Amino acid sequence: MTATRLAHGGNIDRQKPITFTWNGRVMTGFAGDTVASALLANGVRIIGRSFKYHRPRGIMAAGADEPNALVDLTHGVRHEPNARATTVLLEDGMQISVIQGWPNVDWDIFGVLDLFHRFLPAGFYYKSFFKPNWGFYENAIRRMAGLGRAKTSADRRKFDARVDHCDVLIIGGGMAGICAARAAISAGLNTILVEDRPHLGGRLNWCGRVIDGMPADQWAQQIASDLNCRVLTNAVAFGYYDHNLIGVMETVQTSDPDCGDARLWQIRARHVVLATGAFERPLLFADNDRPGVMLADAALCYVRHYGVLVGDRIVIATNNDSGYESAIGLAQAGAEVTVVDIRPIAGGIQQRAEMVGVRVLPSARVIKAIGRTAVTAVDIRTNRGSHIRIDADILASSGGWSPAVHLFSQSGGKLRWDDGTLTFVPDQSPQAVRVIGAANGTFDPAASMSEAIAAINAIAPEKVSWSLPALSQTEKSVAIEALWQDPDIIGRQWVDFQNDVTFKDIALAASENYVSVEHLKRYTTLGMATDQGKTSNVIGLAIMAQLTGREIPAVGTTTFRPPFVPVSLGAMAGSRFGPLHSPLHQLPAHQSHQKLGAEFREYGGWWRPAFYPRNSEDAFATIQREAKAVRAGVGLLDASSLGKIAVRGKDAAEFLNLIYYNELAKLKTGRLRYCFLLRETGVVYDDGVVARLADDHYLLSPSSSHTKGVLDQLELWHQTEYPSMQVSFHNLTSAYATISIAGPQSRTLLARMESGIDLSDQALPHMSLTHGTMMGHKVQLARVSFTGERAYELTMPAGQGRTFWEHLMNLGQDLGITPIGIESLSLLRAEKGYILIGTDTDGLTLPVDLGMAGPLTAKKVDFVGKRSLLTPDAMRPDRRQLIGLRPTDDQFVPAVGSHAILQVDGTRRSIGWITSSAFSPHLNHTICLAMIEGGRGLVEANAHVTIFDRGKTTTARAVEACFFDQQGVRLNG
Amino acid sequence: MLIIPCPWCGPRAEQEFHFAGEPKARPVPAEQVSDQTWAHYLYHRSNEKGAHRELWSHAHGCGRWFVMERDTHTHQILSTKAPA
C-alpha cells in the first residue's frame, strides 16, 4: 500500500493539475503541492540513497528540517543539484530526479556498503585512509559518497537584490507571528512579516485545533487577512547579522521559467521578533531510517495541508501529547492508527483520539521498523514487557519539539535548557531581538498569543490598540517524558539521517573520550550536513549526556551559523557577475585602442592594452617589436591611469617632507623628483614622480593601483598626526588623460603639435615640466621617462584623450610611431632596472635594499618610516638586495619566482628569487632583476649564483641592475 | 554588518567605512626612542575583549578619520569622535 490523494481538503487546487517528471516518469500534482507532497501522492517511497551506506531513504519531514529528500531539479534555466523536496513548490514542467544511486535508486550497487557498515564507523576517514595518503582514496570515496553534482555550464538564472528597513521585522508567519504583526501595525510601527511557506498560519493550517470557537486554519486566515504591511511569503530568513541586519531569500513564483528566480533581501530592523516555531524530533528505534518512517507532524501536514494520506495502517510512536494530534487527523482521513506512547497516561487529547478510532498502547515502546525498502510492520514492547508485531506501512514518531533557535543563536544569543519541555530555549542576546511562541518554548496557543502582544508592547509601550478576547482554557495536558535512546534496543539507530550518523557512532566518540560537543560534531559529522542537524542536534547532545553521565546543559550546545537553509551562490552574487563582478576603469582613449586591435588585460583595476598585435603576430613577437620601435623611433603609451593627486596649501612642502622618503621641500618649482612613500615599518609602499607646480602646490603621480591608498595615507597622517597643518588633497586622476611619448623621435613629434612650448633641453630638461596650449586645450608637458629614452608625458582634459591620441598617431606616421602596451613598457623598464612596486618589491623591501640610501642620511626631518630604517634588522649586510642577473644560457628566460639557491649540507637553501625576467631584443640576451641576499657584494665580486627553475638548475652572473645605457645618454638627449 | 555613527554624517552602513586598527600614539622624537618602544608602537596591539578603540575613516562619505569605541564581543558601538 502507498499513499493516496484524498478527494477533498488541503491547500491545493485540484482544478490546476501540474505535470512533472520523476526519474523520467511523467507524474501529476496540483497547484499548491510541494515536490515532496506530489511525489508522495504519486506513490514514490524511495527518494534517495543515504550519504555513506547507500541505504534507501524516504521523505521524513514536511519543511526545512527534511534530512533525506534532496533531489536534482531542472526547470527551464534553473538547475538545483540538491533541492529540498519539502520546501520547493511544484511547477509545471519540472524534471526531478534522484541525486544518488547507481544504476538507479531502487537498485543501488553501492548499497553493499551497508553490509560493511561495521568497518565504516565514525572517524574512519581519519583512521583508515592515511596509507599511502588520503589522495589515493579520495576519488573513489567522493564518487560513492556525497550529494548532487552541480552543472559545469553557467547558471543563467536571474537573481534580484533588495534592501529595506523597518521598525519591526517579524520572522515567522505562524500564530505568534501574525498576532505580533497585527499588534505592531496597530501600534503604528513600520512592520515587515517574513514567512517561508506560501501561506500564513504555520501549523494552524493543519493542527486541527479549535481556537475561539473556530477551526484554527480559518482563525489564522481571519487574523492574517488584514495585514497592512509588507508581507513576504516563500521567503526564508537565513542569516541574522550584526546590528539587526537580516538576510532573507525570497523565491519568486512566475509562470515563465526563464524569469527571475529569487530575491535576496537585506532588511535592517530596529527590532526583530522571532516567531520561527519549532521542529519536531524523531524517536530512536532500530532501523529508524526505513522509507515509511517519518515525523508525526509531517504525516499530519501532508494529509490536512496537501490532501495526501501517507499510508493506511499507521503506527505513531510518541512521548508527548502532540503525537495524538497527528493520530486524530490521520484517523479522520481513513487510516487505521495505533499510538504507542511511552507514558502511562496522556492528556485529554487521548480520549478524543480514541473517539475517532485510534488504538492507544500506553507504557509501550517501538523497538524496530520491519521492512527493507519500505516499512511493512513495527515491533513493539508492550507495557507487560512482551514483544508484539503490528503490520503497518507508515511508522511516524514524535519525540517532542525543539524551538527553532537558529536565528536567535546567530544573533549572538545564548540558550538555556528547559527541563519542563526538554528543549533549549532562548536566553539573552546582545541584539534588539525578542522571541515568541513555539520558538521560545511556549507551545500553548493562548500563552503564545499573549507573548506576541507583550513583545510589541515592550517595543512600543501603550501604543498597541489590537487585542483578542482571551482564549478559553485548552484541555488538560500531560508533560513530555524524556526518551533519548533506550539502552535495551539493539540494532542500528540513526540520529543524523543526512550524514548517516548512528547512535553507535556517538557511543564510539564517547568511548574515545570526545567530551566537547564541538569535537563530537567534527568527529562524527553529526549535524554538519546541509540540514544543519535540525532533527538531530538535540538528540545527539542528549545521548552524549546520557553516555557520559552528565546533565544536558553540561554537555552544552553548538553555535548556529548562517545560513539557516542553503542559499544559492548565484543569489548572493545577484547581478555582480561577468563584467559587473568587479567593474574595471577604462581609459579615455579606450575606443582608439580597440580600433588599433589592442589586447586588453587588467592592471590594478584598469582595463589597459597589454600589447597591439599586428596580423597573426603572437604575444612575444608583438612585445619585442613594440619595444624595438620605442628605442628606434617613437612609441605612444596611454598612461591615463597613472595617479594624479594635487597637494595644495601653505604647509604643503613641510607636510610632504614629513610623509615622503625623499627631500621635497627643496624641490624647485617646475621640477620633478622620483620618490618613495614608506610605511612606518620602513617598507616601500609606493613609488612615483612628484612635481612642484608652485610654492604651495605639488602634483603626485602614485602607481595606478595605489592612488586611493596613497590618498588615504595622506589624509590619515594629516587628520590624526598633523591636523594643524594647512594642506589639502585632491584626486584628479579621472579628470585628465595622460599620453606618454617615448623614444628618440618624441621631441620631433611634439614639435608638430604647434604649441609654442620651448622643447629645447635647456628649457625642458629631463625631470622638469611646463604648461601650454595644444589644439585649443590647456596641457601639461612633463619630461619624464620609464623607458630610458627621451620621453614626455602629455596631460590634457580627460575628454580630449581620444582626440589627442589619434592626432598624435597621425602626426607620427612617417616617424614609425607605434602604440605600445604595458608588456613592452615592462620589458623596456626592466632593461633599465626601473622597479615595479609589488613586482620587484614585497612587504619586506626597504629603500636601502633598492639602492636608494641617500635621503636617509641627507634628510634631517622625521619622515614616515625613518625610525624603522635605523634598526639593526634594517642595517643587516645580508639583506636581500635588488641586483641584475645574466643567465649563462643567454637565450633561456627563467620564470619569475625562480629561486637562487645555495647547497648547504646537502640541502638547498633559497637566497632570494627572480622578480622580473625577459629577453631583451636590444641586447640579444636574457635579463633578470632579482632580490638576492647580500646581492651587491655578489655583483662586486662578479660572482655566479645557481638558479632553480621548475626542477632544473642553471647558473647566472650577478650584475648591476641596469642593462642598457648605464650613463643615461639617451635619457638626457 | 555594523551601523556606524559617523561623527559628521550620522549612522551609515559599514560598507562606507574603512578600518585602520587601533590608534597608537607615535613616539616622538622617533629617532631618540629605543628599538623596543618603536617596535611596540608598530606591532603591539591590545586586542581587547570588550571595549576597544579603533581608527575608522568614512571613506565613501565625508572622507574623515575618527576614533570609534566598539565592544569586540557584542559589536556594540560605544562612541565615535574626532581624533584627539
Ligand SMILES: [Zn+2]
Ligand atoms: Zn562621514
